Amino acid sequence: MVRRATREDLPAIVALLVDDPLGATRESAGGADGELTAYVTAFEAIDADPAHALVVLDDGGEVVGTLQLTLLPGLSRGGALRAQIEAVRVASSRRGQGLGEQLFQWAIDEARRRGAVLVQLTTDASRGDAHRFYERLGFVPSHVGMKRTL
Numbered sequence: 001m002v003r004r005a006t007r008e009d010l011p012a013i014v015a016l017l018v019d020d021p022l023g024a025t026r027e028s029a030g031g032a033d034g035e036l037t038a039y040v041t042a043f044e045a046i047d048a049d050p051a052h053a054l055v056v057l058d059d060g061g062e063v064v065g066t067l068q069l070t071l072l073p074g075l076s077r078g079g080a081l082r083a084q085i086e087a088v089r090v091a092s093s094r095r096g097q098g099l100g101e102q103l104f105q106w107a108i109d110e111a112r113r114r115g116a117v118l119v120q121l122t123t124d125a126s127r128g129d130a131h132r133f134y135e136r137l138g139f140v141p142s143h144v145g146m147k148r149t150l
Contacts, residue, residue, distance in 0.1 A: 002106040005054040005066065007043060012063035013056065014039055016089035022124055023089075053110065057090070057103055065090040065099050069107045071114055083111030085121040088130075104137055122147075 005013060014036065017023040046052045046068065057065030067088040073081055085107050090099045111119050122145040123130050131141070 001058050002055050002103060003058055005043070005047075005056045007040070007047075009056050009063055009066075010036060010039055010043055013054075013066050013089075016063070016066055016091060017087065019092050020089060022126070055103070055106065057099055059094075064094045065103050067103050067107060069110060071111070071116060077117060080117040081115050083107070083114070083116040083119045085119060088121075100133060101137065 014027060017027040020027075043054065046054045051071045053069045055067060055069070056063045065088075068086045070084045070086065071081055072084055073079075085104070088100065088103065090103070108119055119139075121134065121139065123134065135141070
C-alpha cells in the first residue's frame with residue numbers, strides 16, 4: 001500500500017536512502033535521534049507544503065519503498081503544472097517484484113489527479129538499470145540534467 005509518510009517512517013526512509021550505492025556515500029542512517037535532525041527538519045518542510053508528497057510503500061507495516069512527488073507550477077507550456085519525482089528507493093531485498101512500478105503508478109496517477117501535464121525526473125548518469133526501468137515505464141531521456149553543489 002502506498003501511503004503518506006509519517007515522522008515515524010523517517011528511520012526506515014533514511015535506511016532506504018543509505019541502502020544504495022550512491023546514497024551510501026552521501027547519507028547517514030545514524031543511530032541516535034540527534035543524527036536524524038537534518039532529516040526531521042526536511043521532513044517537516046516537505047510534510048507542511050501541499051505541493052509535496054513524501055510517500056512510502058508499506059508492506060504489512062514494513063516500509064519497502066519511498067518516493068517524493070513535487071508539483072512545480074511554471075510559465076512554460078502555457079502555464080502548465082509539472083510533477084517531479086525524486087528520491088525513489090525500493091529495498092534492495094525487494095527489487096524485481098514490481099514495487100517500483102507500483103510506486104510510479106501511484107505518482108503518475110496522483111500527478112494527473114492534481115492537474116499536472118507531465119511527470120519528470122532526474123537520474124544519476126551511472127544508474128543504467130534505473131534508466132532502463134524508467135524507459136520501460138514510458139519516460140524518455142529528452143533533456144540533459146545538470147547540478148551544481150552549493
